[in-house]
Amino acid sequence: MDSTHILGYIGALIVGLVLGLIGGGGSILTVPLLVYLLGYNPVVATAYSLFVVGTSSMVGTFQKYKEGLVEIKTGLAFSFPSFIAVYLSRRYLVPAIPNTILNLGNYQLTKEMFIMIIFAIIMLLASVSMIKKKKEEGLILKSQPYFKTFFQGIIIGVITGIIGAGGGFLYVPALVIWANIPMKKAVGTSLIIITINSLIGFLGDVQNFEIDWAFLLVFTLISVVGIIIGVYLSKFISGNKLKKSFGFFILIMAVYIIYKELKANKT
Numbered sequence: 001m002d003s004t005h006i007l008g009y010i011g012a013l014i015v016g017l018v019l020g021l022i023g024g025g026g027s028i029l030t031v032p033l034l035v036y037l038l039g040y041n042p043v044v045a046t047a048y049s050l051f052v053v054g055t056s057s058m059v060g061t062f063q064k065y066k067e068g069l070v071e072i073k074t075g076l077a078f079s080f081p082s083f084i085a086v087y088l089s090r091r092y093l094v095p096a097i098p099n100t101i102l103n104l105g106n107y108q109l110t111k112e113m114f115i116m117i118i119f120a121i122i123m124l125l126a127s128v129s130m131i132k133k134k135k136e137e138g139l140i141l142k143s144q145p146y147f148k149t150f151f152q153g154i155i156i157g158v159i160t161g162i163i164g165a166g167g168g169f170l171y172v173p174a175l176v177i178w179a180n181i182p183m184k185k186a187v188g189t190s191l192i193i194i195t196i197n198s199l200i201g202f203l204g205d206v207q208n209f210e211i212d213w214a215f216l217l218v219f220t221l222i223s224v225v226g227i228i229i230g231v232y233l234s235k236f237i238s239g240n241k242l243k244k245s246f247g248f249f250i251l252i253m254a255v256y257i258i259y260k261e262l263k264a265n266k267t
Contacts, residue, residue, distance in 0.1 A: 004037065004038060004039075005038070005215075008033065008034075008037055008219070009218070009222050011029070011033040011037065012033075012220075012222040013223070013226040014029065015033070015052070015056075016056060016223035016226020016227040016229070016230060017227075017229060018230065019056055019057075019060065019223070019226070019227050020226065020228065020231040020232075020233070021230045021231075021237060026052065026056055027049045027050075027052075027163075027164060027165035028126060028165070028250055030045075030048070030049040030052050030223075031046055031119055031163070031164060031165075032253060035116065042112045042119075043209075045164065046094075046115065046163060046164025046165075047164060047205035048164075048216055048219070049165065050086075050090070050164050050198040050199070050202040050205070051199070051202045051216060051220060052216075052219060052220045052223055053194065053198050054194065054197075054199035054201075054202060055199070055220050055224065056223050056224055056227050057168075057191045058191075058195045058199075059224050059228070060191045060227060060231075061188070061192055061195055064187070065188070069187070069188030070188040070189055071179075071181055071188075072192065074181060075189040075190075075191075075192030076196075078174070078178075079153075079192060079193040079196045079197060080150075081154045081157065082153040082154070082160075082171075082193060082196075082197050083157065083193075083201070084154070084157065085153070085154045085155075085156075085161060086160055086198070086200060086201035087161075087200050087203065088204070089158050089161025089162055089204070090202070090203075090205050090208075091207065092204075093162065094115075094161070094208075097111045097114065097115075098111065116257055117258060117261055118163055119163040119165070120254045120255075120257040121254075122163055123250050123251075123254035124251065124255075126247075126250060127247045127254060128251075130250065131244055131247035131248060131251070148178075149174075149178045149179070152178065153174075156170050156171065157197060160197060160201075161201050161204075164201075167194060168191075168194055171186075171190040172187055172190045173186075175189055
């Protein structure tokens, strides 16, 4: 095992710690780690990310369920349109994206570049969500008709399917606003959606290319160990302070990815 893989496995542990401490951000770390440190193609990296985040979220769901913070029926109902969109995106949409999308003067917009830039934009949005201070008490919002939630679930599913993210930072506010459930239960319930969406989305990838199961299972196992440690440490560390600090880190990383991709694809 070379030093790069050792660093990669250390990164897997950190991914789990972050998930355990702040309840999100797993894919935000996993994809750049796989692409820039371990040298995986972005399409493969987003597929592996779905498996890692999905499996990790399954562990998190069990822990939150024991605490009574999971609305199973709401989670399953909301995940239905989302997992369909994620699966179809991974099975058909991502493979259908051409290797060269277009030439923009001195820049060539490739499939890999497109995926990473979209990923970076989502990272920017996630960082703002983490940094911005949220009020503890807000307006009581009425749930909307399910057909609207169905449509919105499809949109979120397509986005998370393309970038290989769990989408926790999208699903949590969606559950609060659209399903009208408390924030703490929204966090726990979102894990059901993330688990189902990610693992079913990964099934779409299994049919498109070969998976390095030896590496992926070890990476995922280490991430799960990180989650268990992170959940334990979360009892002693302020999650809100960590979330804000992590938000600034993600903001810097997103800007770096955009810069690196634009520079690397200059012709």
